[in-house]
Amino acid sequence: MRPTVHDIAAAAGVSLATVDRVLNRRPGVRHVTREKVENAIREIGYVRDVAAANLAKGRTYPLVFILPASDNSFMHGLNDEVRAAIARSSVERTAIRTLEVPAFDPAALVKVLNELGEERPAGIALVATDAPEVRDVVDRLVKDGIPVVTLVSDLTGSQRHHYAGVDNIAAGRTAARLLGRFLGGAKGEIAVLAGSMLVRDHRERLEGFAAVIAAEFPSLSILPVIEGRDDPEMAHMLVADALSKKGDIIGVYSLGAGNRGLIRALKEKAVDRSLTVVAHELTTHTRAALLDGTIDAILNQDAGHEVRSAIRVLKAKADGLAVIEAQERIRLDIFLKDNLP
Amino acid sequence: MRPTVHDIAAAAGVSLATVDRVLNRRPGVRHVTREKVENAIREIGYVRDVAAANLAKGRTYPLVFILPASDNSFMHGLNDEVRAAIARSSVERTAIRTLEVPAFDPAALVKVLNELGEERPAGIALVATDAPEVRDVVDRLVKDGIPVVTLVSDLTGSQRHHYAGVDNIAAGRTAARLLGRFLGGAKGEIAVLAGSMLVRDHRERLEGFAAVIAAEFPSLSILPVIEGRDDPEMAHMLVADALSKKGDIIGVYSLGAGNRGLIRALKEKAVDRSLTVVAHELTTHTRAALLDGTIDAILNQDAGHEVRSAIRVLKAKADGLAVIEAQERIRLDIFLKDNLP
DNA sequence: CCAAATTTGATGTACGTAAATCAAAATCTG
């Protein structure tokens, strides 16, 4: 059977109270005694029974999710998933609170994070705005022993414990290869629709995309990026305009949100032309467009997985436990019309 | 706070002992009283604290994994993942036992399953051989209250609680579209390498593949299926032979195992020809082939996810709890050289 | 209506850990 605290006490030749003091970092244990206990723990392979410990502590994990106040399908979906997690909170012993901050606003994020430092929740998940001042607060929180994971968008060079999101450079590269291969050597121009180049995930997707196009599909050239601010109306206008003016666009890569506008523009302006289109994020609109042939492939990250993974990791870190790395890798989903969920 | 058994007792106006009798289906409770308690449970929204219950019961979940004695990379990987789960068993309160049965042998599977009926483990996961007699035993086990999930390969028309594996028809369709689009309207023949048409997942993959090729890529024709028995040597021989004889093969779909042999044949016979190749299962060999351009896309199912999902579902079913459906969907991974993990 | 049978209540122990209290022992200080 699994060893218990009693077994540690017996193995170390000390009392249960001393074992408890060591396990829970309570004061009043001599260095030598502490080492005796720690050795015993290691030797008999003791692992704390988290369920029993939580029961005894009556513990709940107060977690905070910091989400940007963006009005696009993906963020709405992410919000829904966090709310679903909140609905499960009594079973999972979590007490999840969400905070909304203005999107792409490092100062606001820093302010909120600083306040959380006082509050000391059991863990923080945030959609990071990639800025040095944000990284500095996060590093301080981590140093203070508060588990932090980034969600969807990572924080360059920070000490965050984990990133629950996809590899966006790989996503961009994958989009490029799909588009390149689907176009089969044709010559022409590629339009790229992004939300904003101020966001790290969009920058990275473009970076990966451009690299592969340049290296492996020289017959394709990328037009200047269209920034649609993740807004359907704006995306519609800009894409429709580009399609009207440029006759040699043969492919489109939409790496941000606002796909509803893109799809409308495509249906208006490109019925006669055979465009190859790769877009990000599976929504009602992109799904329908994939099925009717307007879009050829969708790259997706599963918001539900990201949220659940973030929670698992935060709880594990709060308990000082290991995580199953392979389980927490967020995968890039590729959907063709045949493998939609 | 979360309601407890005491709250039920108070709400129903009965004693704790009676609540306990109802909760754990112990005899000696009048029908009316039982209903009073059940109503109270529903009204206050009581959910049993599984952690505390398991602690009290000292419960472990004796689970059985029935795996085929196949000697290919995928099954080895699956085996490794089950062993990894066994290593975690003390933490997860599982006691996992594996049983090996000859592959594609319904009788052997039936025999093992019948014996398990006596033993009554908390749950059974099996890689199903798709046969009516297997379905009948499984249905009986389910009827007897033993949770059963199929793993990797499903059981037609059975009552199994869950299938932890990918949708193989969708996988075949996806392979067809990738191949068709990558070939960009070229005219020619497609070679299909399977393990055996006696296995349901292989049959389904072929079915989906053929359907999409026929419907949407009329310039492509599928050659008679090559059955390589998932054996590298045999696959090598057969594929090399086919490539020598048929000059107009422009694509290959490998839907089973034995890819090491396929890759060798491709490197020997197809350096000059530009073949487009889609294969299943990410292994050391297929990964290397994808990176060096021998293979163009790999479809994969994550054995680790499948095993962990099966365990989660079996435990939940054993406790009569709901599962998060979206979390348990096993996804079809599509790997290009850019998004390898 | 009485005895028997059934149903319900009251109570205690256990699971593995946390946390607290008080006493005892060991160590340190001067």
Added chain:
DNA sequence: CAGATTTTGATTTACGTACATCAAATTTGG
């Protein structure tokens, strides 16, 4: 070496549930 201080031990209660026992109350059958 006495006294103060620190370290350790012994013991208890609690968390929410399971399970067992015995007594009391209620229902049922004749």
